[in-house]
Amino acid sequence: PVLEPLLLARGVTKRYGAFTAVDGVDLAVMPGSIHSVIGPNGAGKTTLFHTLTGTVPITLGSIRIQGEEVSRLAGHKRVQRGMARSFQVTSLFQNLSVRENLRVAAQGRVPREALFGWGRPRDDDAAQVTADAMLSRFSLTALADRPVAQLSHGQQRRLEIGLAMAAQPKLIFLDEPTSGMGVDDIADIKALIASLKQDNVAILLVEHNMDIVMGLSDTITVMQSGRVLAEGAPDAIRNDAHVRRAYLGNM
Numbered sequence: 001p002v003l004e005p006l007l008l009a010r011g012v013t014k015r016y017g018a019f020t021a022v023d024g025v026d027l028a029v030m031p032g033s034i035h036s037v038i039g040p041n042g043a044g045k046t047t048l049f050h051t052l053t054g055t056v057p058i059t060l061g062s063i064r065i066q067g068e069e070v071s072r073l074a075g076h077k078r079v080q081r082g083m084a085r086s087f088q089v090t091s092l093f094q095n096l097s098v099r100e101n102l103r104v105a106a107q108g109r110v111p112r113e114a115l116f117g118w119g120r121p122r123d124d125d126a127a128q129v130t131a132d133a134m135l136s137r138f139s140l141t142a143l144a145d146r147p148v149a150q151l152s153h154g155q156q157r158r159l160e161i162g163l164a165m166a167a168q169p170k171l172i173f174l175d176e177p178t179s180g181m182g183v184d185d186i187a188d189i190k191a192l193i194a195s196l197k198q199d200n201v202a203i204l205l206v207e208h209n210m211d212i213v214m215g216l217s218d219t220i221t222v223m224q225s226g227r228v229l230a231e232g233a234p235d236a237i238r239n240d241a242h243v244r245r246a247y248l249g250n251m
């Protein structure tokens with residue numbers, strides 16, 4: 001059977017007044033794949049993410065998850081259909097323990113603004129089972145009882161991905177997971193993202209670190225000025241003359 005895209009976006013457009021931040025972007029994310037979105041600063045990558053997840057309303061275009069149109073659905077409804085995004089550190093409950101944060105995420109009680117909603121709250125036992133599974137899956141068991149505020153930056157980032165995975169999504173959005181990290185933490189996150197393939201989750205990744213993008217992606221979409229400049233496998237993108245020009249040779 002022909003594999004259908006998990007996420008199929010067509011003509012996604014986001015305007016802020018007269019300014020078009022995302023301009024007719026097409027994107028197809030295959031199940032279980034790693035799909036990166038790259039491009040110079042201001043290209044519209046984060047705005048595209050926000051539009052896909054429902055954080056900001058779309059101006060024009062279609063977004064389908066497994067064939068179902070979701071472009072007008074609230075963010076939490078998209079989560080129920082299998083989308084999740086990682087959080088910023090600041091959205092974690094800093095005084096709660098790692099385990100408590102995971103349990104809250106699994107229960108669906110994280111504040112709206114942090115999460116754009118998490119489906120129906122699950123009962124406590126199920127949430128605890130999920131939380132424990134995430135502790136072990138993300139090598140956080142030894143840190144389970146620590147308040148999040150005591151974790152290192154790298155550990156917090158790992159937990160952020162664990163919180164997204166606690167919703168048991170089919171697709172997770174990672175927006176610059178290595179920003180502000182040192183080399184050791186970057187290596188950890190790279191291995192962690194690679195390992196998510198075994199969980200059969202597709203990943204849509206915005207990332208400036210080219211080692212990660214080129215090393216992990218199945219497909220790369222390159223954006224420039226709100227539009228898709230190129231799309232393809234890492235080797236094709238690396239050798240694309242238009243892409244090289246857009247990056248002034250920095251790849």
Ligand code: ATP
Pocket residue numbers: 016019021039040041042043044045046047048
């Ligand atoms: P970076 O790599 O620097 O994070 P990006 O590719 O993620 O950049 P965006 O943050 O999506 O780019 O921004 C794309 C353009 O949209 C920028 O010119 C930005 O100023 C503009 N923009 C983003 N959000 C808004 C907003 N709320 N109102 C007006 N303009 C916005």
